[in-house]
Structure formats: C-alpha cells, structure tokens
Amino acid sequence: xxxxxTLQVRGxxxxxxxxxxxTRRQGLVPGVIYGGREEATLIxxxxxxxxxxxxxxxxxxxxxxxxxxxxxxRTMAMDVQLDPVSDKPIHADFRRxxxxxxxRVPVPVQFHSEAASPGIKLGGxxxxxxxxxxxxxxxxxxxxxxxxxLTGLEIGDSVxxxxxxLPDGVKPTIARNFTICSIAPPTVMIVEEEAKVEAEGxxxxxxxxxxxxxxxxxxKAKTSDAxxx
Numbered sequence: 001x002x003x004x005x006t007l008q009v010r011g012x013x014x015x016x017x018x019x020x021x022x023t024r025r026q027g028l029v030p031g032v033i034y035g036g037r038e039e040a041t042l043i044x045x046x047x048x049x050x051x052x053x054x055x056x057x058x059x060x061x062x063x064x065x066x067x068x069x070x071x072x073x074r075t076m077a078m079d080v081q082l083d084p085v086s087d088k089p090i091h092a093d094f095r096r097x098x099x100x101x102x103x104r105v106p107v108p109v110q111f112h113s114e115a116a117s118p119g120i121k122l123g124g125x126x127x128x129x130x131x132x133x134x135x136x137x138x139x140x141x142x143x144x145x146x147x148x149x150l151t152g153l154e155i156g157d158s159v160x161x162x163x164x165x166l167p168d169g170v171k172p173t174i175a176r177n178f179t180i181c182s183i184a185p186p187t188v189m190i191v192e193e194e195a196k197v198e199a200e201g202x203x204x205x206x207x208x209x210x211x212x213x214x215x216x217x218x219x220k221a222k223t224s225d226a227x228x229x
Contacts, residue, residue, distance in 0.1 A: 012042035031092035106132040123186035137170035146223040158182040
C-alpha cells in the first residue's frame with residue numbers, strides 16, 4: 001500500500017514564468033496542483049522539504065495530503081523539473097486523486113536473497129534491466145515497491161514481469177512479458193575466454209609466419225640453383 005503523508009505548502013496568486021521566477025527568488029519552488037473537477041491551484045514549496053520527499057524511491061507512488069490555508073487536497077506527485085546545471089528542483093506538478101482515479105506511475109524494484117542464488121555464488125553478476133516498472137491502477141491499490149526473490153537462480157536465468165504478483169487492478173503499462181533482471185556469466189570467465197581466443201589467434205599467426213618463411217626459403221633456394229645452372 002502507498003504511504004500517505006501531509007505536505008505543507010503555500011499558495012501563489014499569479015501564474016506565468018515571471019511569477020515562477022519571483023517565487024524562486026524567495027527561495028521557494030513553484031508548483032501546481034491540477035486534475036479533478038477543480039481549477040488548478042498554484043503552490044510554493046520549501047526546497048528542503050521537496051528534496052527530502054524526492055529521495056524516497058517510492059516518491060511517485062506515495063499519496064500527499066497537500067494543505068493550503070487549512071484546506072487539504074489528496075494528491076500524487078506527477079513530475080519535478082530539475083535545473084540542468086545545479087540539478088535542483090525548479091517546478092513540481094501534483095495531481096488531485098480520489099479512490100477511483102487511474103494513474104500511471106513507476107514502481108521501484110527491490111532485489112533480495114542474492115546469497116541464495118547458485119548463479120551469484122559461482123561468480124555470476126546480477127544484471128538489472130529495470131530499476132522500476134511503470135504500472136497503471138488506482139492510487140490506493142498501488143504497491144510501494146516490487147520485490148524480486150533471487151533464490152535458486154542459476155547463471156543464464158532471467159526474471160520476467162509474468163513472475164511478479166501485482167495487486168488486483170494494477171497492471172504493467174507494457175503488454176509484453178519483459179525482462180526485469182538476469183544472472184549474467186562472471187566477467188572473469190568472459191575475459192579468460194577472450195584471452196584464450198586471442199592466444200589461439202597469435203599461435204595461428206605464428207604458424208602462418210613460419211610457413212611463409214619456409215616457403216620463402218624454398219623459393220630462394222630454387223632461384224639460386226637456377227642461377228648456378
């Protein structure tokens with residue numbers, strides 16, 4: 001189940017780029033709450049609070065009770081725009097939700113029981129194809145993470161989305177049976193194989209050089225005999 005928490009914000013009076021810049025000059029992050037049957041609500045958030053929320057892997061599956069002047073709006077974070085240079089948040093979008101709202105969100109993937117994987121014990125490497133999986137469902141049905149059990153996985157084994165039990169009403173947005181992770185062969189084994197191939201190639205090249213040398217010597221001997229005659 002998603003975590004629900006209260007988010008204190010301030011209201012804003014004006015929209016537009018100029019108003020947003022003015023909000024940033026005050027040391028706040030401008031944002032907006034949209035959706036539902038109400039008009040968009042302009043907000044300003046303390047950057048320290050927003051940064052703390054964003055570091056939660058389940059940030060986009062959490063539910064926020066945004067409070068403005070004593071009034072609460074049930075929301076989910078849809079997007080946070082970052083400054084391309086400083087990587088600091090410069091704008092945040094929240095969407096109003098109710099129990100029947102359908103949302104598309106990325107759910108973080110967590111892996112456990114690596115010690116119980118024979119493939120990893122033999123030196124195999126956990127190859128993570130997807131760190132999160134985008135799903136569609138009602139807010140209260142969403143899982144805060146997807147758990148992948150690595151127990152029993154051998155080198156070459158893969159885990160696909162079909163092996164994941166999602167809550168009722170929650171489905172991946174991708175229809176095909178995509179891969180979430182696999183157990184790749186050890187890197188050392190690959191390097192050794194490459195070195196073996198290179199070594200065999202060098203030996204073959206040396207043999208060819210010796211054959212060419214012998215052929216060249218034979219040709220020179222024939223030429224010398226012909227000149228003597």
